Amino acid sequence: MKAKTAQTGTVGQAIPRTEGSAKVTGRAEYVHNLQLPGMLYGKIHRSTIAHGRIRRVDTTAAQALEGVHRVVTGEDIRAAVSDPHYGPAFHDQPILAFEKVRYAGEPVAVVLATDPHVAEEAAARIVVEYEELPAVFDEVEAMTSKAVVHEVLKPAGTFPDLKHLQGRRNTNVALDYRLRRGDVEAAFKKADHVFEHTFRTQQVLHVPLEPFVTVVEPGESGVTIHTSSQSPSFVRIEIARLLGWPENRIRVKVPYLGGGFGAKLYIKLEALVTVLALITRRPVKIALTMEEQFYTITKHAATLRIKSGVTKDGRITARACEVWWNGGAYADIGPRVTQKSGFTAPGPYDIEHVHIDSYALYTNLPPAGALRGFGIPQLVWAYEGHTDMIARALKMDPVEFRRRNLLVNGRPQATGTVMKDAAIDTVLERAAARMEWGKPCDPGTGTIRRGRGIAIGFKASISPTTSVAIVNLYADGSCALYCGTVDMGQGSDTAMAQIVSEILGVPIGSVTVVHPDTDVTPYDMATLGSRSTYHMGHAVRLAAEDARDKLMALTREVGLSAETAPIRDVFRKKYGMQAGNIVGTGTFIPTYTPTDHDTGQSANVTPFWMIGATGAEVEVDTETGQVRVTRLVNVADAGTPINPRIVETQLSGAAIMQLGFTLSEKMEFSAGQCTNASLAAYRIPGMLDIPPGIENEAVESAERGGPFGAKGVGETGTFGVSPAIASAIEDAVGVRLMSLPITPEAVFRALRAKQGNPLKDN
Amino acid sequence: MIPFELVEPRTLREAASLLASGDPAVRPLAGGTAVMLMMKMGVLRPARLVSLRAVERRCSEIREADGELRLGAMVTLSALERSPIVKNLAPVIVRASRTLSNVRVRNVATVGGHLAHADPHMDLPPVLIALGASVTTVDPEGGRTIPLETLYAGYLETALRSNELIAEVSVPVQGVRRAAYLKCTTRSADDWPALGVAVVLDTEGDAVREARIVVSAATDTPTRLSAAEEALRGARADEKILRRAGEAAAAAANVVGDEHGSAAYKRELLRVYLARAVKQALASKG
Amino acid sequence: MSVGSKTIRFTLNGEAVGAEVPPHWNLVELLQNRFGLYGARESCGQGLCGCCTALVDGRAVSGCLYLAALADGTRVETVEQPAAGGGLDAVQKAFIECGAFQCGFCTPGFVLMSRKLLDENPDPTEDDIRHYLSGNLCRCATYPEIIEAVKLAARLRKKRDATADKRR
Structure with missing residues (x-):
């Protein structure tokens, strides 16, 4: 711990998580654990009609x-x-x-x-x-339905691309995003083949095991909101707006989260509990039950129509995508999903003519928001299914067909943004190599048939967003990082501490990460969209560098040698005792060029790209339609990982979550009422459901714009899972499923239909 | 949940007399998992719960008597799973127990509660019916013996009166009979089954002398499939016979569709699983 | 709605304790409201996820489905029970070493269940582990790491036992 920092080499190491001991002893802090004197509990009465x-x-x-x-x-x-x-x-x-x-x-x-x-x-x-x-429930019907969910549209004003919707009436369209590049119609006419397919995804739920919980304490001059939120800064600003108060009267504190996955963003219970606390002048707690989570925020069901023009030698020349997102009754972040995901709807392919229409729709279902991928898994489901079906129709190997069309660095994506630091080709090749794609696959015998599939997807980061960090170096050389990133299980506390440790040259145990507390920790847009490692990672790096530079200056000022003097001696010499602080700050916002409203074009649409591919091997029971995934290979471009083990766990966890969305999870509705709002009736994967073989790999890669070459990874593992499994099933038994989830019954019915003997309901 | 009175009688008879006949607000509580779930959902709002936890010790015993396996009503499912006596006398029960709900539920749920709850998705009723089990009950006046096969009256309904409690289950030992229980889950491995099939076969050489086949989960109550049993009687269980048995089962069973699958699909599952269960039973050592 | 509270006495993490409990409280409410122990926590509320796992007389139970009043006269252990000799036990160490948790909400349940598994079956196969832990859910899906951690804990426990044998 010398004043002149030697690199500790902490970054890049698979060190164990810093909060391990607290979590394995049950002592980690969650809002769930908070009880206050005089506290009132709130229980919600909910609408019984749609x-x-x-x-x-x-x-x-x-x-x-x-x-x-x-x-x-x-x-x-x-x-x-x-x-x-x-x-x-x-x-x-x-x-x-x-x-x-x-x-x-x-x-x-x-x-x-x-x-x-x-x-x-x-x-x-x-x-x-x-x-x-x-009422209206279906997203395509909502386009023209006479049932209108909101009398008038009221954009928040934060997003310039929603301004044109202000005051619009008699519509359920909460955003009509479009992208136009080249001339698809002319290209379709010229193409040797044109393919068109329609895919569907279902409404599903995040299911954090810690259900939403908020506790609000009213104080003399303001309120303190303890909440299981991924976005403490947003909560403060939005509550301030609702109450007409300045930000400084609202304090938002967030300890660990028992899972978030995009559910705990923006405002969930916070506004309600704050107003209840203000009305009663008592602390109020609302902790939802698991059932109530089904009525709070969900993932968009979507209908996706995709059409491609292809040359006879397998080059995709044109692609038109139409996507209808079922946003439920309140927009939440749906319009962002519609736009941010919308522009990657053609997939990671180099296509000259592209035409995208992406619609956010209001319906009378529980609201849909962000869920681990911001709409990307729905899109990949469609474009990779479509891609595989084209390869099959052209009798081309599906990996080879992808190779011919892959978007590589230096080429423009559909928005016109030129790809950089995106290892799309490496990710595909590593997945294919791990699957031994060149060798034939055992097709199985009797009633058990085997097959394999591969799929690749990509995602832009949300932009432009800001992160601010503060590093407070104490007089004994230990320090605290004040950081608004919420550790909801992704390991951000550890990764951020690694960055500080690396730059200040102090052991990781000397770095305390102060959890979000808006009175203490500075602004951060939110913990979402795999943005934290890149955005907050940069801010933390800058704050630590600022502290280091100030320490150097102080060392010089007091006349000590930076090479030999311990940090504590520098402070002692300056202040005559163990006293004082050095405070370093860092602010990061990447550059961004807004997209053109009419064409969706932008020269700089994202600070970085995430790429994920999945290879799946399956066994299909031809007598029952049951699918067993025997192997799941997840390959990603995560830049250069700060902590490789955490990256691997993120990839694997995301892939298994998506496995649930692929094979079993679905919110069922009757007249708009969810009929399976419990974990007994809505099944998430357990130990017996995970494939015996799960492999994860972050390919050799570096994001030149990222801190230490790193970029985000929280969502990447989800991208390819569903279409890889669908393609593996087709490989095994020759049927293509176009809707999620792929239930045994759906496979069975498809098999019977293929045999010309459809299953009759009577 | 709302408060209630919790009483802990020392004998089953006393418990039965505390269950004032006809009052749905007074309910017995054995392991309590199902009762707790129903209370939490608000479908059960008891004024009084009669806990059976403190009743006679013999209600928690597993023993052999008169060529039968006797299971006290308060025997937990995990005790059943680990019992050398059960493993010896009816190994199919032990095999079925491993995938029954989860360890924590098995640690508290009891044989009597499991049978009396009458949820058709439960695993042991089809197995025990196929083995030919019966239950002995206690009520304030005395008690009776009911073949398990006739215990079930409908979805969550039994022939038990409200002041009648299961005291013991008598299971004819499996002996040389070959048995299997297969269940099919359609959403996650740990899901409630879409279908359960229990098969107990008396065999002679490679032919089936007598078969007892019970379907569960796909029907409102666990149901004997006599037509399928008939198709197997005296026959060698080759593909043709198994197909015939499967057809007979699918035609006879009153299969209902639900979130686990449509009725049409479950009938197909029944055909397939019936054949597989027979094959597995024939391949087993007991 | 406060009728019928009852005083119960039991052993909690090795200490004799008493508490007054309403009849409709479950074990999780008892631990949280009377003893400030939050390691057992209700999540699914249906005994399916294992977040509320506690040990009663040495058996793992779902605290959310266990009436608090029935804890009278029993021995209750929670994840907060310190390991023999203090510090972390083999399972906890293995969970940290293998990175077998993410958000940590389900972790106490997995730790207790893994401990019970190894008590009953010191040398479990992967299939044994999957079956024994199938009633615990981890939405972060840290399952592969948990399986590895249980295997490591089995090795650590054997090593500990071997050392203890040598000392004897």
């Missing part, structure tokens, strides 16, 4: 129950907050429904009591009378 006017909310029976402190309705919220609508893209979501409900499960009233059992019992006694309105 769309309707609220005629009357009868709270008499609830209020009469012994132990009930207060019942709060949407009208009470309105009395406290003049415009109680929030949202990152549109100010469309009311804190509690008033006048109308727009989905079954929407919060309508809250009961507050010191005993949560009392609150729950009372919430069940609330009676709401509705006048039902026609």
Whole structure:
């Protein structure tokens, strides 16, 4: 720990996570663990219908129950907050429904009591009378439906590309994103072959095992919000806007999260619990049950139509994509999904003529937001299925067909942005090599047939976004990093500490990562979209470098040798005792060129690209349609990993999560009511569901713009899983599934249809 | 959940008398997993729960008597799984236990509760029916013996009266009979089954003398498939016979569709799994 | 709704304790509200995910489906129970070494279940591990690492036992 820092070599090492001991002893801090004196528990009464006017909310029976402190309705919220609508893209979501409900499960009233059992019992006694309105559930129907979810569109103003929607009426379209490059129609006419396919994905759920929880403490001059949020800075700014307060009266604190996956972004319970705490002047806690998570935020179901013109030697010359995103009743971040993912809809291929229309739709279903990939897994499902089907039709090897069309560095992507530091070709080749693609695959015998498939996808990072970090060097040479990145399991605490350790030359154990606390930690856009390693990593690097430079200057000032003097001696010499601090700061925002509204073109659409490929081997039981994934090979370009083990765990975890979305998970609805809102009825993968062989590889790569060559990886493992499995199934038994999830029954029905003996329901 | 009175009688008879006949708000509590789930969902709102935890010790015993395996109603499923007596007398039960729910549930759930809950997705009812088990009950006046096959009246419904408790299960030993239980899950490995098939075969050489076949999960109650049993009786279980048995089963069983699969699909699964279960039983040593 | 609370006495992580509990509380509520122990936590609420795992008389149970009142007279252990001799036990060390957790919410359940597995079966096969732990869910899907950690813990425990034997 000399003043002149020697590189510790911490970056790039697979060191164990810094919070390990706290997690294996059950002592890690979650909001879940927080109980405050005098605290009230809130339980929510939810809408039982998908769309309707609220005629009357009868709270008499609830209020009469012994132990009930207060019942709060949407009208009470309105009395406290003049415009109680929030949202990152549109100010469309009311804190509690008033006048109308727009989905079954929407919060309508809250009961507050010191005993949560009392609150729950009372919430069940609330009676709401509705006048039902026609509802719309399907995203394609929503384009033209007479049932309109919102009377008028209210863009939040944060995103310039939504401004044109201000005040629009009689529409469910929350964003119509378009990209135009070249002339697809002319290219289709010239093409030797034209292929067109339509794919579907289902609505699924994040299922963090720590359900949403928020505790708010009202204080003399403001409020403290303890919340399981991935976006503390957004929470502060949005609550400040709702209340008309300055930011400094709102303090948002976030300890560890028990999983997030994109669910815990923007405003979830925070606005509601804050207003309840202000109304009652008591601390209030709302902790959702697992069931209630199904009514909070989900992943978009989508319909994707994709059409390609191809030459007879296997070059894709033109591609047209139409995507309809089922956003549910409130936009949340859906319009971002529509645009940010929309522009990669043609896939990681070098295609001259591209035409994309991507629509965010309102429907009367629970809202959809970001889920580990921001729409990318839905798109890859379509474009890689389509790509495989074309290769098959042309009797070309699917990997070879991809090779011929791959987008390489130096070539423009559909937006016109020239690809850089994107190891698309390496990722594909490494996946193919691990799968031994050149060798034939055992086709199986009898009723068990084997097959394999490969798929590759890519994603841009969200841009332009800001991260700020502070490094506080103490007089004994240990230090703290004040960092707004939320560690929800991805290991950011460890990676960020590694960066500080590397730059200051202090052991990792001397670096404390201070968790998000908006009174202490500086601004960070959010922990989402695999942005933290790159954006916050840069800010942390800059803050640590700033502290190091200041330490050097101080060392010189007090006349010590930077080569030999320990840090503590520098402080002692300056302040006469162990005293003082050195504070380094770092701010990072990448450059960005906005996309043109009419053509979607931009010279600089993303700071970096994430690339992920998956190879799958499957066994299909031809008598039952059951699919067993025997091997899953996940290969990614994650730049140069800060911590290779954490990167591998992220890849594997993301792939297994996507395996659930591929084979089993689906929210079922009846008249808009989710009918499987529990883990008994909505099955996520367990130990017995994971393939015996899972391999993960981050290819040799460097992101020149990233800290130490690193870039994001949290979502990458999800990209290729679903289409790789579908292609493996086709390879095994000759049927192509176009909708997720691929249930045994779906495979069985496809097999029977192929035999000309479709399964009859009677 | 709302508060209730929790009582812990010392005998089953006392427990039965505490279960005031006809009052749905008074319910017995054995391992409690199903009761807790129903209370949490709000479908059960008891005024009084009668815990069976403290009843006679013999209710938790596994023993052999009169050529039968006797299982006390309060025997936990994990005790069953680990019992050398069960392994010796009815190994199919031990094999079926391994994939039954999960370790924690097996640690507290009891044989009596498992049978009396009458959820058709449970694993042991088809196995025990196929083995020819019966239950002995206790009520305030006395008790009776009910063949397990006739215990089930419908989805979550049994022939038990509200003040009648299962005391013991009697299972004819498996002996030389060959048995298998197969279940099919369609969403995750640990899911509730879409279908369960239990098969117990009396064999002579490579021919089947008598078969007892029970389907569960796909039907509202675990159901004997007599037509399929008939198709196997006295026959060598070759592909043709198995196909015939499968057809007979699919035609006879009152299969219902649900989130695990449509009725049409489950009928196909029944054909396939019935044949596989027979083959597995024939290939097994017991 | 406060009728019928009952005083229970039991052993909690080796210490004799008493508490007053309403009849409808489950074991998780008892541990959190009366003893400030948050390692067992309710997630799915249906006994499927294992986040609420605790040991009652040495048997793993789902705390969310276990009535607190029934803990009367039992021996309850939670993940907060210090390892014999203090510090971390073999399973906990192996979980850290193998990176067998991400968000950590399910980890206490996995730690307790893995410990029980190794108590019952000191040398489990991968198939044994998968079956025994199939009732614990990890949404971060750290399953491959957990399997490795259990294997490592088995080796660590054997080494410990061998050392203990030598000392005897």
